[in-house]
Amino acid sequence: MVLAVVERDGRGSLSAASGEVLGTARELAERLGVAVAAVAVGEAGDLPDDLAKQGVGRLHLLAHELLDGGGPARLGEALAGLVATLAPAAVLGADEPGVTDAMAWAATMVGAPLATACTEVRPGDDAWEVTRERSGGILLEDAVLAGPVRFCTLRPGGPAPSETAAAAEVTVDVVVPELDTTLPHATLVERRERSAGMSLATAPVVVAGGRGVGSAGGYAVLEELAGLVGGVVGCSRVATNNGWRPHSDQVGLTGTRISPDLYVACGISGATQHWVGCMNARSILAVNTDPEAPMVTRATWAVIGDVHTVLPAVVAEIRERSRRR
Numbered sequence: 001m002v003l004a005v006v007e008r009d010g011r012g013s014l015s016a017a018s019g020e021v022l023g024t025a026r027e028l029a030e031r032l033g034v035a036v037a038a039v040a041v042g043e044a045g046d047l048p049d050d051l052a053k054q055g056v057g058r059l060h061l062l063a064h065e066l067l068d069g070g071g072p073a074r075l076g077e078a079l080a081g082l083v084a085t086l087a088p089a090a091v092l093g094a095d096e097p098g099v100t101d102a103m104a105w106a107a108t109m110v111g112a113p114l115a116t117a118c119t120e121v122r123p124g125d126d127a128w129e130v131t132r133e134r135s136g137g138i139l140l141e142d143a144v145l146a147g148p149v150r151f152c153t154l155r156p157g158g159p160a161p162s163e164t165a166a167a168a169e170v171t172v173d174v175v176v177p178e179l180d181t182t183l184p185h186a187t188l189v190e191r192r193e194r195s196a197g198m199s200l201a202t203a204p205v206v207v208a209g210g211r212g213v214g215s216a217g218g219y220a221v222l223e224e225l226a227g228l229v230g231g232v233v234g235c236s237r238v239a240t241n242n243g244w245r246p247h248s249d250q251v252g253l254t255g256t257r258i259s260p261d262l263y264v265a266c267g268i269s270g271a272t273q274h275w276v277g278c279m280n281a282r283s284i285l286a287v288n289t290d291p292e293a294p295m296v297t298r299a300t301w302a303v304i305g306d307v308h309t310v311l312p313a314v315v316a317e318i319r320e321r322s323r324r325r
């Protein structure tokens, strides 16, 4: 069996990332000649219907009051117990912090290998090969997993899952795990939205500023431009380190990875750790005084000039054009 760890989205349906995990689980299961089962936490809700559409006929529901906000250690322990009972060939989950942390605990508890951020999983007779992302996605690494159970987290955004026949029915097994309350664990205290409105991760346009903006006050013109083009403001780590912007605005390896239609990089050099956060933008406009800056040489378009001159001119031109319309 291939066991897929699945999660719900904000509406209670199967999350998009979990749908992709099930697609890979199905392909692996077909090659191995085994079935796919899913595991989730809490109430069944819409999951059985969503799983049926994905051709998955069995759902294991981990039910325990300590799993509600219990953090990854407890979920990992519950998952390890299920894996010990079911002995699947592989456990797959989305490469998202909550799932990855829980799978790391579970893999450690059952003594199995774990590969995170996989873009491909190739089963073999004994050892399995995986390709996984490293350094924020700029490197791809081939690795071999040796062990009777292989834990893999999958990077979202892989090839679309192939079409499948729906399962006639989904059997739901409610599993009440035995949890060791003396194990070290983190407990969720509160979860809150970072900001209201459009988020950095989903905005179609991001106007970001780096050291070249010069000060916290210098972002006013970026805010204005972002407002005019229906976008949000982002920044480099220099800006967060200097206290000019909150960390929630940071784009990059240790910030948010974004894929807007347009990324406007103002006074940002394009260091690797920043680039991995914005390299999936459809187009990039760099505004920089240095024609040799990596951001300029990689951008779709570049304006060589001072942000303090270029941005006010762009804002004035947009205002003038909308006044004339």
Ligand SMILES: Cc1cc2nc3c(=O)[nH]c(=O)nc-3n(C[C@H](O)[C@H](O)[C@H](O)COP(=O)(O)OP(=O)(O)OC[C@H]3O[C@@H](n4cnc5c(N)ncnc54)[C@H](O)[C@@H]3O)c2cc1C
Binding pocket: 209, 210, 211, 212, 213, 235, 236, 237, 238, 239, 250, 251, 252, 253, 254, 255, 256, 266, 267, 268, 269, 270, 271, 272, 273, 274, 277, 287, 288, 289, 290, 293, 305, 306, 307, 308
């Ligand atoms: C482990 C690790 C993780 C990191 N994670 C991140 C991350 O998530 N995000 C991130 O951004 N960085 C990250 N960094 C830092 C990264 O390496 C760079 O130091 C940072 O991105 C540089 O920010 P910057 O481009 O604003 O500044 P600089 O590299 O100093 O570049 C400033 C640019 O502005 C231009 N400029 C200067 N004045 C003007 C002006 N008046 N008008 C126009 N252009 C001007 C300059 O020509 C230059 O190209 C990380 C580093 C490490 C070690």
